[in-house]
Amino acid sequence: MNAIEPKPQRWTAFANDYGMVLVLLFLIAAFSVLTLERQSSTGADAGHVVARNIIATHGTSGTVVVVAGLKPPDEAFLREATDALKAAGVTVAATIGGKPADARRTIEHVLQEGHSIDAIAATGDAANWSIYDRIESVGSDKCVSAAPTLWPTFAKSENVLNVANQTAIYAIIAIGMTMVIITAGIDLSVGSLVALSAVATAVFIRDTGAGTETGVGLMIVGCCVGMGVCALAGIFNGAMITRLGIPPFIATLAMMLMARGLARRLSDELSIQALPASFTWIGGAATFGIPNPVILMVVLYAVAHFVMSRTVFGRYVYAVGGNAEAARLSGVPVKRVTVVVYTLCGALAGLGGIVQSSKLGSGDPKLGLMFELDVIAAVVVGGTSLMGGEGRIFGTLIGAFIIAVIKNGMNLMKVGAPEQQIVLGAVVLLAVLVDTLKRRGTAH
Amino acid sequence: MSANIRTRLVVFLISGLLIPGCADNSQHSSGSSTDATTTNSASPAGGESKGTIGYTTMSLTNPFFKVISDSMTKEAAKHGYEVIVVSGDDDVNKQSNQIDDFIVQGVSAIVLTPCDPRSIGQAIKKANDNGIPVFTNDTGYDGDEGEVECHIATDNLQGGRLAGEAMVGLLGETGGTVLIVHKPDASSCLLRVQGFTEVVDAHNAKDGAAKIEVVATLDGKGSREAGYAVTKDAIVSNPNLSAIFAINDPSALGARSALEEAGKQDQVTIIGFDGEKAGKEAILKGTILCDPIQFPELMGKTTIEMILKYFDGEDVPQEILIPSKLYYKEDAEKDPALQAG
Numbered sequence: 038m039n040a041i042e043p044k045p046q047r048w049t050a051f052a053n054d055y056g057m058v059l060v061l062l063f064l065i066a067a068f069s070v071l072t073l074e075r076q077s078s079t080g081a082d083a084g085h086v087v088a089r090n091i092i093a094t095h096g097t098s099g100t101v102v103v104v105a106g107l108k109p110p111d112e113a114f115l116r117e118a119t120d121a122l123k124a125a126g127v128t129v130a131a132t133i134g135g136k137p138a139d140a141r142r143t144i145e146h147v148l149q150e151g152h153s154i155d156a157i158a159a160t161g162d163a164a165n166w167s168i169y170d171r172i173e174s175v176g177s178d179k180c181v182s183a184a185p186t187l188w189p190t191f192a193k194s195e196n197v198l199n200v201a202n203q204t205a206i207y208a209i210i211a212i213g214m215t216m217v218i219i220t221a222g223i224d225l226s227v228g229s230l231v232a233l234s235a236v237a238t239a240v241f242i243r244d245t246g247a248g249t250e251t252g253v254g255l256m257i258v259g260c261c262v263g264m265g266v267c268a269l270a271g272i273f274n275g276a277m278i279t280r281l282g283i284p285p286f287i288a289t290l291a292m293m294l295m296a297r298g299l300a301r302r303l304s305d306e307l308s309i310q311a312l313p314a315s316f317t318w319i320g321g322a323a324t325f326g327i328p329n330p331v332i333l334m335v336v337l338y339a340v341a342h343f344v345m346s347r348t349v350f351g352r353y354v355y356a357v358g359g360n361a362e363a364a365r366l367s368g369v370p371v372k373r374v375t376v377v378v379y380t381l382c383g384a385l386a387g388l389g390g391i392v393q394s395s396k397l398g399s400g401d402p403k404l405g406l407m408f409e410l411d412v413i414a415a416v417v418v419g420g421t422s423l424m425g426g427e428g429r430i431f432g433t434l435i436g437a438f439i440i441a442v443i444k445n446g447m448n449l450m451k452v453g454a455p456e457q458q459i460v461l462g463a464v465v466l467l468a469v470l471v472d473t474l475k476r477r478g479t480a481h
Numbered sequence: 482m483s484a485n486i487r488t489r490l491v492v493f494l495i496s497g498l499l500i501p502g503c504a505d506n507s508q509h510s511s512g513s514s515t516d517a518t519t520t521n522s523a524s525p526a527g528g529e530s531k532g533t534i535g536y537t538t539m540s541l542t543n544p545f546f547k548v549i550s551d552s553m554t555k556e557a558a559k560h561g562y563e564v565i566v567v568s569g570d571d572d573v574n575k576q577s578n579q580i581d582d583f584i585v586q587g588v589s590a591i592v593l594t595p596c597d598p599r600s601i602g603q604a605i606k607k608a609n610d611n612g613i614p615v616f617t618n619d620t621g622y623d624g625d626e627g628e629v630e631c632h633i634a635t636d637n638l639q640g641g642r643l644a645g646e647a648m649v650g651l652l653g654e655t656g657g658t659v660l661i662v663h664k665p666d667a668s669s670c671l672l673r674v675q676g677f678t679e680v681v682d683a684h685n686a687k688d689g690a691a692k693i694e695v696v697a698t699l700d701g702k703g704s705r706e707a708g709y710a711v712t713k714d715a716i717v718s719n720p721n722l723s724a725i726f727a728i729n730d731p732s733a734l735g736a737r738s739a740l741e742e743a744g745k746q747d748q749v750t751i752i753g754f755d756g757e758k759a760g761k762e763a764i765l766k767g768t769i770l771c772d773p774i775q776f777p778e779l780m781g782k783t784t785i786e787m788i789l790k791y792f793d794g795e796d797v798p799q800e801i802l803i804p805s806k807l808y809y810k811e812d813a814e815k816d817p818a819l820q821a822g
Contacts, residue, residue, distance in 0.1 A: 077587055107612030108587075136614070141794030162589060165531045168794035196585040203578050306666055308573075308600045310624065321603055397573060398626060399600040406572045448582045454541065454568050 056471070057420055057435045064439065068191040068446035075185035076193075077161030080110040083183040084117030087158045088125070091181050097126040099155030102147060104133045104140050104163045111160055118158045130154065141168040144175060156181050190449050198328060204441040205330035206231075206396075208434055210389040210408065211415045212341045213382030215433045218416050220358040220378055221425025222285035226274060226292035227386040227412055230267045231405025232300040234390030238263030239309035239400020242316065253315045260319075264387035270296055271383020275376030293409070300402040308401035312394075320396030330392050334434075337385075342430045354378060358425030414461070415440055418468040440464070531561040532589035534788060537579045539594040539620065541568040544757055545777050546594065549618065552781030553592070560789055562589070569596040577604040584611045590788050592616045598668055602626035614791055618784045620669055621800075631787045631797045633780055637669045640773035640805030641676020644726055644752050647771050647807055648677070648693065649684045651750055656691030657723030660715045662701035662708050662732045670703070670728040673754055673773075677726055696722070701732035708735025716743050724750045730760030730772065737768050756808050758818070765813035773805040 078086075091101055103118045105111035111134055119132045130147045133140045140163070147154065157169065157180045164182040169175045190196060210227050217224045241259040270292055277288040320330055345351035353374045356364035365371045389408075394400045419436025421428025443464060447457045534557055538546040550566040557564045565588070569576030573596045583591050584607065591608050595601040598620055605627025608615050618633040648659065661677070664670040681693050696719050701708035708727060712735065716722055722745070727733035733753030740746045746768070753760050756774025763769040783801055791797050813819055 109611065111612065137792050137794040138796055162532070162587075165589070166792045166794065167789070168792070171793065190586055193585055196582075199578075199581045199585055203581065206574075308597050310599050310602075317603065393574060396603065397577060397600045398603040399597075401573060401597055401600045403571070403597065404574060404600075406574075445582065448567070448579065449586060451565050454570070 057418070057432060057439065061435055061439050061442065064442045064446065065191075068442065068449070069189040072189045072191040072446065072449045073187060074190050076188045076190070078183035078185050079105065079108060079114045079160040079162065081113040081117040083160065084114040084119075084158075085121055086183040087114075087181050088118045088121035088127075090183075091122065091156045091158055092125050092127065094181075095127075095155050100128045100130050100152050101156050101158055102131045102133065102144055102154055103129060103158045104144075104166075105160045106162050107135060108160075108162070111163075114160050122158070128152075137166045137168050140166065141172070144168070144172055148172070148174065154179065158182075161185055191446055196445070196449070198323075198326075198331070200438070200441050200445045201331045201334075202328040203445070204437050205328070205334040206389050206393050207408065207411050207415055207441070208334050208437040209330075209337055209392065210382075210386050211412045211419075211433045211437050212337055212430065213378075213385035214412045214416050215341075215419070215421050215428055215430055216345070216354055216378045217285075217382045218358075218413075218421050218423060219354050219425060219428045220375055221361075221423075222278065222375070222379070223289065223413070223423075224271075224274065224379065224382050224386075225286065225289040225409045226270065226296055227382065227389070228405040228408035228410075229293045229296035229300065230270055230383055230386035231390035231393055231408055232402050233270070233296045233303075234263035234267045234387035235394030235400045235404050236300045236304045236309065236402050237266045237400075238391055239312060239394060240303055242312055243309055252313075256313055256315050259316075260391050263391050264384050267387025267390070268380050268384040271380040271386075272376060274383065275379035278379065279372040279375050297402075304400065304402045306402060308399045308403075310399050312398060312400070316395050317398045318395070320392040320394075321398065330396070333388075333392065338430060338434055345430050350374070350377070355426055358427075360426070411440065414465045417465060417472070420468075420472065422472055423469070436468070530563060532563075533586065534562050534564045534590050534592060534785075535579075535583035535586065535588040536564055536566045536592040537569050537576050537583075537594070538566065539569055539596050540571050541566075545755065545775070546619070548757075548777040549594075549781040549784075552778040553785055556782045556785040557788075560785070562785075562788075569594075571596050573597045573600040576601060580604040580608055584608060584613060588613060590614045590616060590791070592618060592784055592788070594619045595622055598623040605629065614788075616784055616788060618780055620667065623668060630791060632800045633784045633787060634669070634800075634802060635775040635780070636802035636804050637672035638676040639802075640754065640775070641673035641678075642680050643676075643773040643805055643807050644673065644754060645677040645680025645684075647752050647773075648681060648724060648726060651752075651770065652691070652693045652723060653684060654691060655723075656693060658694050658696045658719055658721060660712070660719065660722055660725045660736075661695055661698040662711060662725060662727035662736055663698050664703040664728050664732070665700060667703065673728050674698070674726075701727060701735065703729050703732055705731045705735040705738075708732030709739045710735075712736040712739035713743070716740070716745055716749070722749050724752065726752050728754050730755040730757050730763070730769075733769055733772075734759060734763060737763065761808065761813055761816060761819055764808060764810055765816075765819055767810060771807055771809045774808040775805060776803055779803055 101122055103115055105114050115132050115134050119129050122129050130152045131143050133143045154175055159180050159182045161182050164180040169177040169180060214224060214227065238259045241262045242256060245255060274289050274292050277283045278285050322329055324332060353369050356369050357371050357374050361371050390405060393404055415437035416433050418439050419432035421432060443460065536550055536553060538550055541547055554564045567579050576596045580591060591613055601622060602624040603626060605615050605622060609628050614630045616631050617629050621632045621634060622629050661674060663674055684690055685692050697715050699711035699715060701711050708731060725736050727736050730753050733751050736751055740749050751769045753769045753772045756772045760769060760772050764772060780803060787797050
């Protein structure tokens with residue numbers, strides 16, 4: 038996005054550079070509108086509203102029970118409602134944050150102690166529980182809850198972080214894939230390398246460490262082993278392509294099969310558990326509220342953008358893809374650059390595998406299924422040409438987000454899996470179509 | 482530029498196609514903005530919706546899970562709940578993302594059939610942390626990171642024993658050799674084979690019993706193709722094979738194809754498992770001897786019953802096992818489900 042190169046026609050250049058960003062923004066806006074839904078009331082505000090309403094209808098002489106579930110904002114609801122009721126002099130017989138069974142038992146206990154319940158202050162969810170009608174002298178008509186608020190589910194902060202978190206793994210792998218595709222190659226082995234890295238790391242930690250008690254140092258060594266194995270696979274891919282002249286499609290197809298087989302063999306076809314808590318931190322925890330994979334993704338994209346736009350190596354990668362023969366004649370070490378690119382792609386797939394297995398807390402040989410297709414789709418949607426020589430790292434990030442947003446938005450809209458596949462297929466086709474039309478446009 | 486306008490236009494059209502699915506929600510969205518409270522179960526003016534249940538199944542290409550999800554949807558609708566059904570497509574990562582989406586959607590409960598009984602733990606834990614109760618059916622969760630309220634499944638061990646009894650009934654007098662077409666990565670199938678082997682071993686341990694010998698246990702992956710392939714290999718190395726126990730109907734039907742190709746369908750008898758439609762039809766035709774059958778419809782219904790019980794404030798049992806039942810040709814002849822087709 039930052040590397041706007043001067044183009045003859047300014048408005049075409051603008052469309053080329055920002056077209057995909059506009060599509061992404063449009064999608065975000067569209068899904069925000071389409072997922073506008075009633076959100077069940079909870080949290081501090083709802084607690085306040087409920088307390089005010091109970092005081093308005095029952096006065097301050099009644100006895101009230103405050104009920105909520107176990108969702109994170111329910112705590113604030115309980116605190117706020119209870120405080121506001123107590124401050125007004127209302128008797129709060131019990132404050133319950135728990136499962137329906139806990140609430141029923143507590144309410145029964147309150148009644149046994151001789152209280153009569155005038156009202157139940159509840160979150161939207163808790164008001165839907167069917168416990169109240171089962172208790173004589175209570176009944177669900179005593180429930181008071183705040184009206185549901187209208188808010189786009191898509192634009193909830195949890196969802197935005199979810200989308201970013203779910204994209205991160207694909208986006209990280211897509212960095213390597215972008216470089217490979219810029220050299221006019223392809224790497225079909227990344228999905229299998231995700232599994233291989235996950236399994237190799239898990240096996241290493243299990244066999245050399247103390248299972249869940251493994252120290253951080255050994256855990257890091259394990260991750261290096263996982264990434265190292267995948268980097269080796271990448272070197273192998275690169276060597277097959279440059280030294281033996283095997284087409285990238287075939288060389289990496291073979292690696293896809295071999296790596297998957299190796300992952301299954303290493304793991305005895307079972308997912309490996311007993312990983313240390315420090316390992317699940319990488320993919321499962323958040324720093325300052327931002328999931329760690331997202332932070333990793335942003336850092337890697339910044340580095341990759343720098344490498345591709347500001348270094349000699351970056352120029353070489355574009356040169357190799359643009360015209361390998363011309364590049365060779367002008368002194369670009371074509372073979373070495375190609376091997377390095379495949380190695381990086383393998384290592385990044387390995388990193389993706391570590392993030393993935395860390396997120397799931399297990400080294401599973403079935404991980405990374407069809408990842409290669411999602412990753413290639415992200416690169417293509419991001420505007421990198423399959424013909425090589427053209428493409429931008431940040432374009433890929435936008436591409437990965439476009440795909441993730443479409444998937445997530447459709448999930449939230451309850452669109453079925455078959456329809457989702459059709460839409461995603463159409464999106465990829467469109468992206469390639471745009472690329473083709475652009476190419477035809479510049480040819481004239 | 483024109484290309485980009487076109488892109489946006491088509492994306493817009495795609496979104497347009499999807500709008501009807503959402504229209505229902507936006508309809509009764511205006512209204513009670515001044516009226517700050519609604520008494521009585523907070524049900525919105527028009528709908529009687531009590532909430533949403535998210536169900537992520539293992540794979541919707543297997544008709545078995547389709548029956549479960551349909552039955553859940555039907556049963557939940559009776560009680561004012563909507564069920565969102567999605568398929569993990571045998572991919573734990575996908576299933577884990579689906580659970581993330583359920584959490585954002587604020588579903589009242591999550592039901593899942595884990596794509597991998599162990600790797601799904603972190604996702605279950607995340608649902609727990611967000612205060613959403615988790616239920617599993619068919620395949621259980623095997624781990625201790627997350628907490629599952631209730632697991633509803635077929636009693637696979639008992640079903641396997643029934644298959645073993647059927648095998649003893651078949652070969653108990655004469656003895657014989659048996660091939661097991663297995664799927665060792667599924668905990669349910671491990672139980673089936675365990676039950677089967679228990680009964681056969683008990684028979685063999687009796688004095689003077691004609692021995693039933695398991696000559697091979699091969700991985701048929703629960704699929705027709707792999708069931709066919711391993712059976713083909715097994716009849717070459719065991720030409721005198723007398724019977725096959727296949728852990729589900731697709732692999733049993735695959736085994737049958739292999740036998741027919743080798744002309745051994747009269748020599749080798751097949752006992753399957755599941756009782757899905759194709760399996761029952763094969764039993765009616767006599768190509769499979771019998772199946773310990775499962776009751777997916779009951780499984781779906783029971784799952785919803787347990788969720789309702791949970792919201793009723795009752796204690797829900799950790800596990801509900803639905804007993805299996807042997808299903809022979811006589812049963813198939815009386816089965817109304819097979820008359821229609």
